[in-house]
Amino acid sequence: MKAPPFAYVAPDTVEGAVAALAQAGEDAKVLAGGQSLLPLLALRLGRPSVLVDVGRVDGLDRIEPDGDAVVVGAAVTHRAIGLDPRLAERVPLLGEVVPCIAHAAIRNRGTLGGSLAHNDPAAELPALALLLDATVTAEGPAGRRRIAAADLLESYLTTTLAPDEVLTSVRFPALPRRGGTAFEEVSRRPGDFALVGAGARVELDDLDRVRSAALVFIGVGGTAVLDEQPGRVLAGSPLTDAAAAEVAAAAAARLDPHDDLHASAAYRRRVAATLARRTLVRAAERAAAEVST
Numbered sequence: 001m002k003a004p005p006f007a008y009v010a011p012d013t014v015e016g017a018v019a020a021l022a023q024a025g026e027d028a029k030v031l032a033g034g035q036s037l038l039p040l041l042a043l044r045l046g047r048p049s050v051l052v053d054v055g056r057v058d059g060l061d062r063i064e065p066d067g068d069a070v071v072v073g074a075a076v077t078h079r080a081i082g083l084d085p086r087l088a089e090r091v092p093l094l095g096e097v098v099p100c101i102a103h104a105a106i107r108n109r110g111t112l113g114g115s116l117a118h119n120d121p122a123a124e125l126p127a128l129a130l131l132l133d134a135t136v137t138a139e140g141p142a143g144r145r146r147i148a149a150a151d152l153l154e155s156y157l158t159t160t161l162a163p164d165e166v167l168t169s170v171r172f173p174a175l176p177r178r179g180g181t182a183f184e185e186v187s188r189r190p191g192d193f194a195l196v197g198a199g200a201r202v203e204l205d206d207l208d209r210v211r212s213a214a215l216v217f218i219g220v221g222g223t224a225v226l227d228e229q230p231g232r233v234l235a236g237s238p239l240t241d242a243a244a245a246e247v248a249a250a251a252a253a254r255l256d257p258h259d260d261l262h263a264s265a266a267y268r269r270r271v272a273a274t275l276a277r278r279t280l281v282r283a284a285e286r287a288a289a290e291v292s293t
């Protein structure tokens, strides 16, 4: 099937994009890499009257260190995230998950902003934004606002962005000195969306005791699930394999995964526990070694 007819505009400023969205009303859509939006239109699951292409907007494709963080423009592609040395040094988990996202052709076009705005429950980048405590900047007719990732990712394919807002950048705090992160997922074939995935971040003190820890899960609900309970349970103790297994099992038990054609809820929960344990242990090892990739 082909997409229904739509008007197309390609402004070169954020203000121009916001004005085009505001003028077109609620059924206008931002177009970024088109890797999620265009298949939806081809399936006639959406009928926007106008597509506002942000691919030519000046500055949205920049990656810039900013104090103890890195600011990544909304139009930065998955591929560019995977190749950037500043991200590899300061927020290594971002580049590490890129090979898990779809196929090379999709990674060449798909963008960070598109992934967060689309908010697929099995997408990796929204989950990392949650786990790494990222802050999103959006611009609309009322001006600019900053939104914590936890307040952006609302529910299945839904965010708290208004229809006339453009997501412009995402600020990722750099890993702390004794911080480590890890991510793993299970999918049927390379390039498929994950059936289940888990990510962990761990910060240790100088005696290798846990200062903070958290887990994130994908593919187990309407949106990515952040669980900060492991940090509360583990705080002040060394992260032994037994402790990791215990908190991972408890975190998986708190999930409410669904049954579908691809996997049962019980399978998803079991895999989530295994991936959570492995990623916690790996993140702690990296934190202890002060190795960030």
Ligand SMILES: Cc1cc2nc3c(=O)[nH]c(=O)nc-3n(C[C@H](O)[C@H](O)[C@H](O)COP(=O)(O)OP(=O)(O)OC[C@H]3O[C@@H](n4cnc5c(N)ncnc54)[C@H](O)[C@@H]3O)c2cc1C
Pocket: 029, 030, 031, 032, 033, 034, 035, 036, 037, 038, 039, 054, 074, 075, 100, 101, 102, 103, 106, 109, 110, 111, 112, 113, 114, 115, 117, 118, 120, 122, 123, 124, 125, 161, 165, 166, 167, 168, 191, 192, 193, 194
């Ligand atoms: C076969 C296939 C496999 C895939 N596998 C994976 C996978 O394993 N993991 C994964 O994470 N993704 C996967 N994807 C999705 C891919 O990563 C997309 O690139 C991504 O989800 C959307 O990014 P995009 O730039 O293409 O956005 P688009 O498709 O252009 O837009 C997606 C949505 O976001 C909105 N939007 C885009 N940019 C902005 C912005 N700056 N401000 C406000 N709203 C905006 C659009 O209006 C639209 O609603 C897959 C896609 C395909 C086709």
